[in-house]
Amino acid sequence: MNKISIMLAAPLMLASCGQGDVLFADKAVVNLSPVDGNPSAGYMELHGGRLDVTLVGVTSDDVMRMEMHETVEKDGMASMEKLKSIPVPAGETVKLEPGGKHLMIWGVGEYSKQRGLLTMTLIYSNNDRIEINAAVRKAGEAAPVAE
Numbered sequence: 141m142n143k144i145s146i147m148l149a150a151p152l153m154l155a156s157c158g159q160g161d162v163l164f165a166d167k168a169v170v171n172l173s174p175v176d177g178n179p180s181a182g183y184m185e186l187h188g189g190r191l192d193v194t195l196v197g198v199t200s201d202d203v204m205r206m207e208m209h210e211t212v213e214k215d216g217m218a219s220m221e222k223l224k225s226i227p228v229p230a231g232e233t234v235k236l237e238p239g240g241k242h243l244m245i246w247g248v249g250e251y252s253k254q255r256g257l258l259t260m261t262l263i264y265s266n267n268d269r270i271e272i273n274a275a276v277r278k279a280g281e282a283a284p285v286a287e
Contacts, residue, residue, distance in 0.1 A: 163189030163228070163264065168274035170245060170258050182206070182243030182260075182274060186226070186234040194265040195226040195234075200258055204247030211239050220244070225265070252276055 168184035186195060198206050208223040218239075226241055228234050236242050245258075252258040257273045264270070 161190055163187065163193060163268055163270065165262055165270060165272050168260070168272050170243075170248065170252075170274045170276045172248060172253070172276060172278050174279035179244040179246045180248055181238070182245050182258075183236045183238065184272065184274065186228045186236070186262075188228045188230045188232045188234070190230055191266065192230050193228050193268070195228055195262060196224070196265050197263040198243060198260055199263065200245075200252075200260045202249035202252045202258060203245050206246070206260070207244045208241065209244050210241045228264070248276065 165184050165186050168182070170180055170182045172180045182198075195208070198208065200206060208226055209220045210223050211218055212221055213219075223241065226234060226236075234241070248258060253276055256276050258276050259271060259273050262270045262272060
């Protein structure tokens with residue numbers, strides 16, 4: 141099966157499965173930093189499949205560096221901590237969102253900025269690798285969410 145056939149068949153395969161049967165991610169967006177040199181932020185929803193897994197990494201060919209982080213509050217002060225992994229329980233949704241778990245992204249490439257999409261690969265503990273496109277939006281700009 142070629143890549144186009146797989147892309148066309150994927151929605152049908154998802155529709156034929158019961159909710160929680162397939163590991164996938166959607167609603168991905170990258171908010172570009174308004175300050176050059178500062179990291180951008182990435183958000184999405186991770187949907188667990190039949191088994192508990194852990195997101196162990198996220199990569200992209202068009203960024204300098206990407207890390208998983210979580211905003212935590214200690215003694216009334218919010219700070220960010222780097223995460224080594226993010227658990228994704230079977231059949232559940234884990235949101236990467238402002239004020240919680242999220243991606244910190246340094247050096248989003250001009251190609252992705254112009255295209256309005258950043259292609260990322262999510263790497264899971266079961267060796268699944270899922271490619272997803274995140275809508276790229278500039279500070280203060282609304283953009284449709286890539287699925």
